[in-house]
Amino acid sequence: MGGNGGMNGEMRRIWAIGRVSMLELFRRKDMYVAVILGVVIVVPLASVNLFGIEGIVRYLREISLLLIWLFSIVIGISTAARQIPAELERRTIYPLLAKPVARREVVLGKFVGAFLASGTCLLFFYLLFVLLSGMKQGAWMTVCMFQAVLLHFLFLALLTAMALCGSIVLTHSANLALSSLVAVCMLLFGQRLPDLADRATLAASILLRAIHWLAPHFEFFDLRLRVIHGWDPVPAQAVAAATAYAAVYTALFLVLAFNLFRRKQL
């Protein structure tokens, strides 16, 4: 038998689990829905010339980017949330865990598979967006656009880690609902939580401040306004800080997921 231990062996096992998860997702044709969604994203941009109105371009770009964000949330959560429950439901977890693999590696492998599969869809959406924006409006890839895509990928990593963690303790539907609620609410109200807390009653204020400090601030990764209005890129330090923030929160969710899965009686 070949080498089984060490960092190299661990990385190989994580990659093998991630690759198989991704392969299954694509072969099951679940991800083909991304092509349909891609067409939906493209339609507003492709219709720019039909309107022939200068000011409407920004509005259409805004709609396209909003759809990209919406679809990435749906795909990211639904892909990550079904990884471990599907293994338990199909009982494929038993032959897998009977092999020399740590439960930590299974969680990491599932995260890699879910992130890569949903990341491929996100990349496809952005490629369509940049291609159409470039061809119709001459707005090719800018520094700001690059930052927006990078931060969106970090958002996706954080989102999939959160949904994966939720899938170990919650039922599938509860996890889908809660993860979607956290993602959408934090994107919409994350920045306004301290203001809302100032104006709320004592109990509500404590609750809002707890959410402000504990929940991941997904709005940090949203640069849509800068892309739509063609504003300057954000400082490199801000991108680095957002990257570190995403890395820390993703790691926290994965460590929590591993600890919950390690204790799970199968």
Place this chain on the structure above:
Amino acid sequence: MSTAAIEISDLRVTYGTGQEALRGVTLTVPKGEVFGFLGPNGAGKTTTIKALLGFISPTAGTVRLCGLDPRTPDARARLGYLPEVARYYDYLRVDELLTFYGEICGLRRQELRSRVDAVLGLVGLSSAKGKLIRDFSKGMQQRAGLAQALLHDPDVLVFDEPMSGLDPLGRRRVRDIMVRLREEGKTVFFSSHELSEAEMICDRVGILKCGEVCWCGPTTEIAGDGKGNLERIFLELIGDEESSTWEATAA
């Protein structure tokens, strides 16, 4: 260095509901032995196997696999497991499935390729190599399960109901594989309802009843005790009580 492949000592498992699934199971299976683990439905066979594989934590007692804690990857590197209900990744081809499991076991590329071909040949699935698992019949899935259990050439094999869902030809093949494994010096621990199969293949059998081992001994002892075959012993130990309980429930 332990000479026992499997050591289970005073194993107790109580579920969250308070139900006692195992009430002090003690068993030792020496290396190179084929051990049949028998008992009626709900006796605790699968729970024992789950504890043996580290899927559940015992409430009390200890389990050792080749002297190691079964929850460690080192112990599981020496183990091949066939689950009771064998289901695998529907959208993988059987060769992809085995390659995946081989990578998890740390087999190198070249070795892996030859091992995949060898085990597919052994279980009679060579011609189905390029087929998706979802297109497999129940019996073929069971054979694919057997192939993944044998892939990394483990020292100890744990089979949970290996004959389940197999036609007579499939049963014969599994029986031949088990005999071959014994000849190779492997340890085989399997649970079964098939008493005649167990009697034919096993060196020793253990009978589990209500979470306790009520009888354990060599199959040669069964033939020589003048009482008849394994089925008769099994029914004497379990059958009457089980059937009277069943009749009382039905009434």
